[in-house]
Amino acid sequence: xxxxxxxxxxxxxxxxxxxxxxxxxxxxxxxxxxxxxxxxxxxxxxxxxxxxxxxxxxxxxxxxxxxxxxxxxxxxxxxxxxxxxxxxxxxxxxxxxxxxxxxxxxxxxxxxxxxxxxxxxxxxxxxxxxxxxxxxxxxxxxxxxxxxxxxxxxxxxxxxxxxxxxxxxxxxxxxxxxxxxxxxxxxxxxxxxxxxxxxxxxxxxxxxxxxxxxxxxxxxxxxxxxxxxxxxxxxxxxxxxxxxxxxxxxxxxxxxxxxxxxxxxxxxxxxxxxxxxxxxxxxxxxxxxxxxxxxxxxxxxxxxxxxxxxxxxxxxxxxxxxx
Amino acid sequence: xxxxxxxxxxxxxxxxxxxxxxxxxxxxxxxxxxxxxxxxxxxxxxxxxxxxxxxxxxxxxxxxxxxxxxxxxxxxxxxxxxxxxxxxxxxxxxxxxxxxxxxxxxxxxxxxxxxxxxxxxxxxxxxxxxxxxxxxxxxxxxxxxxxxxxxxxxxxxxxxxxxxxxxxxxxxxxxxxxxxxxxxxxxxxxxxxxxxxxxxxxxxxxxxxxxxxxxxxxxxxxxxxxxxxxxxxxxxxxxxxxxxxxxxxxxxxxxxxxxxxxxxxxxxxxxxxxxxxxxxxxx
Amino acid sequence: xxxxxxxxxxxxxxxxxxxxxxxxxxxxxxxxxxxxxxxxxxxxxxxxxxxxxxxxxxxxxxxxxxxxxxxxxxxxxxxxxxxxxxxxxxxxxxxxxxxxxxxxxxxxxxxxxxxxxxxxxxxxxxxxxxxxxxxxxxxxxxxxxxxxxxxxxxxxxxxxxxxxxxxxxxxxxxxxxxxxxxxxxxxxxxxxxxxxxxxxxxxxxxxxxxxxxxxxxxxxxxxxxxxxxxxxxxxxxxxxxxxxx
Numbered sequence: 001x002x003x004x005x006x007x008x009x010x011x012x013x014x015x016x017x018x019x020x021x022x023x024x025x026x027x028x029x030x031x032x033x034x035x036x037x038x039x040x041x042x043x044x045x046x047x048x049x050x051x052x053x054x055x056x057x058x059x060x061x062x063x064x065x066x067x068x069x070x071x072x073x074x075x076x077x078x079x080x081x082x083x084x085x086x087x088x089x090x091x092x093x094x095x096x097x098x099x100x101x102x103x104x105x106x107x108x109x110x111x112x113x114x115x116x117x118x119x120x121x122x123x124x125x126x127x128x129x130x131x132x133x134x135x136x137x138x139x140x141x142x143x144x145x146x147x148x149x150x151x152x153x154x155x156x157x158x159x160x161x162x163x164x165x166x167x168x169x170x171x172x173x174x175x176x177x178x179x180x181x182x183x184x185x186x187x188x189x190x191x192x193x194x195x196x197x198x199x200x201x202x203x204x205x206x207x208x209x210x211x212x213x214x215x216x217x218x219x220x221x222x223x224x225x226x227x228x229x230x231x232x233x234x235x236x237x238x239x240x241x242x243x244x245x246x247x248x249x250x251x252x253x254x255x256x257x258x259x260x261x262x263x264x265x266x267x268x269x270x271x272x273x274x275x276x277x278x279x280x281x282x283x284x285x286x287x288x289x290x291x292x293x294x295x296x297x298x299x300x301x302x303x304x305x306x307x308x309x310x311x312x313x314x315x316x317x318x319x320x321x322x323x
Numbered sequence: 324x325x326x327x328x329x330x331x332x333x334x335x336x337x338x339x340x341x342x343x344x345x346x347x348x349x350x351x352x353x354x355x356x357x358x359x360x361x362x363x364x365x366x367x368x369x370x371x372x373x374x375x376x377x378x379x380x381x382x383x384x385x386x387x388x389x390x391x392x393x394x395x396x397x398x399x400x401x402x403x404x405x406x407x408x409x410x411x412x413x414x415x416x417x418x419x420x421x422x423x424x425x426x427x428x429x430x431x432x433x434x435x436x437x438x439x440x441x442x443x444x445x446x447x448x449x450x451x452x453x454x455x456x457x458x459x460x461x462x463x464x465x466x467x468x469x470x471x472x473x474x475x476x477x478x479x480x481x482x483x484x485x486x487x488x489x490x491x492x493x494x495x496x497x498x499x500x501x502x503x504x505x506x507x508x509x510x511x512x513x514x515x516x517x518x519x520x521x522x523x524x525x526x527x528x529x530x531x532x533x534x535x536x537x538x539x540x541x542x543x544x545x546x547x548x549x550x551x552x553x554x555x556x557x558x559x560x561x562x563x564x565x566x567x568x569x570x571x572x573x574x575x576x577x578x579x580x581x582x583x584x585x586x587x588x589x590x591x592x593x594x595x596x597x598x599x600x601x602x603x604x605x606x
Numbered sequence: 607x608x609x610x611x612x613x614x615x616x617x618x619x620x621x622x623x624x625x626x627x628x629x630x631x632x633x634x635x636x637x638x639x640x641x642x643x644x645x646x647x648x649x650x651x652x653x654x655x656x657x658x659x660x661x662x663x664x665x666x667x668x669x670x671x672x673x674x675x676x677x678x679x680x681x682x683x684x685x686x687x688x689x690x691x692x693x694x695x696x697x698x699x700x701x702x703x704x705x706x707x708x709x710x711x712x713x714x715x716x717x718x719x720x721x722x723x724x725x726x727x728x729x730x731x732x733x734x735x736x737x738x739x740x741x742x743x744x745x746x747x748x749x750x751x752x753x754x755x756x757x758x759x760x761x762x763x764x765x766x767x768x769x770x771x772x773x774x775x776x777x778x779x780x781x782x783x784x785x786x787x788x789x790x791x792x793x794x795x796x797x798x799x800x801x802x803x804x805x806x807x808x809x810x811x812x813x814x815x816x817x818x819x820x821x822x823x824x825x826x827x828x829x830x831x832x833x834x835x836x837x838x839x840x841x842x843x844x845x846x847x848x849x850x851x
Contacts (some may be wrong), residue, residue, distance in 0.1 A: 106355070168719075174719040192682030
């Protein structure tokens with residue numbers, strides 16, 4: 001059933017630019033893809049690893065700045081800049097991980113928040129490098145794709161590849177051990193697993209995926225400013241994950257869709273997006289803490305069971321890996 | 324000369340940080356709730372004080388403290404309590420709440436920074452030798468010291484403090500002994516929020532109040548608490564001083580990288596003692 | 607050469623001394639019971655041997671090698687397997703996946719980020735033989751959350767066995783079991799291979815005394831009596847330790 005759903009979603013995604021009524025809407029769809037990728041990076045740590053980070057937009061922003069500076073200030077070619085940025089993202093994640101992973105739970109949350117703010121602070125204050133609040137514009141030649149439609153397919157390709165890799169990862173020994181470390185760290189340690197090392201690897205992978213999202217971010221907005229790595233941005237990432245379904249494969253993308261659409265619609269009518277964001281947070285946490293995807297799945301399963309028992313057959317529920 | 328002024332300003336800033344962090348540490352230490360509304364309440368307290376200045380400075384601070392205490396009580400009662408036991412949910416709920424508070428402040432007070440002058444009584448500077456120390460900053464240091472002593476006395480010497488300590492040690496046992504833990508939580512949340520609001524109010528003359536103040540102060544409070552150890556008041560004091568010194572001197576010496584320098588003490592402390600300088604193991 | 611030797615082992619938390627200079631040796635294949643009233647330090651002793659805690663003083667020697675400074679995840683590679691008093695199973699996974707994950711702990715393929723864990727036929731077969739040993743192979747595909755407490759206790763032991771240990775630490779394997787369930791776990795214990803050295807904490811006296819060859823009695827963190835089962839049972843200090851509670 002999940003395979004069918006995946007194929008249908010992929011088919012729709014492939015023809016979407018043709019269906020949508022204009023480039024503006026393709027742009028919105030592309031935003032969903034990029035933030036879906038960002039939310040996926042948050043989910044790797046939060047959903048699979050059980051570590052919620054409130055500073056992840058720092059990785060996205062740092063990568064975006066790195067790419068922009070390499071290309072705009074130093075004239076590096078766009079593909080070379082992309083590779084260097086990924087290395088840079090891995091480096092920062094490796095550095096931050098050493099600090100953040102000394103803590104757990106709520107302390108981890110607070111440290112990642114502080115770390116994210118420190119990155120923001122550098123972008124804001126180090127004006128000689130980053131142009132401060134004015135941000136950096138990206139010249140059109142520096143982009144990897146030149147039209148909105150091309151950018152859409154670039155982002156779609158990247159997202160599909162990352163999700164496919166993640167799907168494989170989740171079933172692999174390393175992926176299963178990561179979830180094991182999330183659920184029973186003492187047991188894992190006794191079994192011979194180096195829990196710190198597993199968390200560290202997950203942290204770096206998560207940082208690299210966020211950096212990838214940062215590179216795509218600067219492609220679609222052609223601009224980077226400290227706002228992209230604010231606490232609001234990190235929080236939106238967490239919201240995308242928990243609203244879509246934490247720990248699932250497609251949940252973050254679904255959540256990204258919800259948040260991006262709401263943000264775009266709301267911003268057309270009001271300046272009060274932060275208030276709305278806060279209210280959505282409260283709503284999700286109080287009313288739907290599992291997120292949309294598990295809720296939907298429950299409804300579908302209930303519908304199937306009701307349908308088949310109506311048909312007079314008994315259905316055995318095989319428990320499958322969550323997708 | 325430079326160093327003396329630097330240290331003096333550091334202590335003044337540390338005073339503000341301590342008032343902010345102490346409230347946060349109390350709430351986290353007792354309720355294990357990382358109250359992320361703290362920065363926004365600090366800012367709100369500042370805004371309220373600026374609007375209430377017509378009633379006199381100290382009255383304005385009091386009004387700000389009381390209003391923020393009330394808000395804290397509402398947040399705890401309606402939100403935090405409903406999510407009892409779900410730590411992550413509580414934190415994220417306070418995060419959402421902080422966005423609402425900050426945005427409503429923007430709506431009510433606008434986007435321009437609002438400055439206030441220190442009360443007449445505390446204006447000017449005293450001269451010691453060839454140095455001039457602004458009286459208001461001396462007041463800040465004194466106020467923070469008084470609050471520190473007051474909090475210490477409350478925690479160590481009063482019944483309320485004893486109950487808080489008992490509930491921190493073992494919540495279930497405290498309940499079993501008859502300590503009204505829920506009421507206690509609300510009180511502490513109100514107290515913490517009052518401190519945050521008061522902090523914002525007394526900081527207003529030297530920092531002004533502006534949108535984004537909440538996001539600037541919250542990470543600093545977090546760093547102080549992580550550094551000093553969660554739930555430890557003396558830890559918050561030491562942490563405030565360390566962060567205050569690094570932040571102030573960082574601004575003066577390396578303004579571009581002042582944020583990165585804040586990173587360093589946290590790294591050093593966490594490398595050696597993940598629970599903070601004076602914290603207890605497990606958080 | 608002893609399978610496990612504990613030399614002058616001590617542990618304190620701040621001012622609280624939990625273990626005071628304990629020394630004893632366990633021979634290969636021995637069934638050693640750790641007895642003692644509540645708070646005697648039994649679980650702390652296990653945590654020290656398994657590496658969850660660092661000793662304040664003394665050393666731990668496994669088959670002649672000093673492992674006192676090894677982190678807990680490395681001790682598994684040295685052959686230490688352990689069960690927990692409070693179950694630490696993966697509730698949302700099936701029984702076979704639990705055991706497969708346990709078996710992977712000592713294998714370098716645990717770092718592999720591709721190719722599903724289920725695809726490994728050898729691993730799966732090995733996991734099934736372990737499940738057979740604890741008589742849980744018929745429900746290998748069931749989720750842990752849908753099993754009985756007795757079945758979970760047996761799975762807990764299976765997890766430790768999957769590590770191919772040379773030294774097995776059993777922390778109250780019979781805790782909370784009904785009479786029926788206790789019988790099945792007891793027969794399981796008796797079926798364990800002879801070469802396996804077993805250290806056990808258990809309060810169920812019938813089973814524990816029948817199982818044990820030698821007993822170490824702890825009281826207030828000190829080793830009070832150490833000897834064969836009969837020696838310890840008849841020792842006056844044993845009765846005093848328990849009655850004093």
